[in-house]
Amino acid sequence: MTLRGLPRPGKPAPRLFGEPHETPDGTTVITVSDPPGVFAIRDGVAKWEPAVNATLVAVIAVSTGLVAATLGALAVLHRPPWPDLRGWPPR
Numbered sequence: 001m002t003l004r005g006l007p008r009p010g011k012p013a014p015r016l017f018g019e020p021h022e023t024p025d026g027t028t029v030i031t032v033s034d035p036p037g038v039f040a041i042r043d044g045v046a047k048w049e050p051a052v053n054a055t056l057v058a059v060i061a062v063s064t065g066l067v068a069a070t071l072g073a074l075a076v077l078h079r080p081p082w083p084d085l086r087g088w089p090p091r
Contacts, residue, residue, distance in 0.1 A: 027040050
């Protein structure tokens with residue numbers, strides 16, 4: 001942690017945890033802001049649930065790789081990095 005992250009006198013500390021809420025099935029849910037997610041406490045066992053959609057992250061990563069590979073292939077086809085040998089041998 002850097003000195004910038006520490007609370008200063010006269011300024012309130014940043015709030016990281018929200019108020020606990022109890023669901024009808026008896027689970028206590030506590031929201032967390034850094035990193036975003038929730039703690040779900042049920043029968044004395046706490047479980048961390050991050051607020052990240054893993055499927056969306058995977059789709060974005062695969063799409064980025066596909067676009068990069070396509071652009072790289074088009075660049076090589078347009079102007080290959082090897083020497084032009086169409087006029088070889090010289091006459």
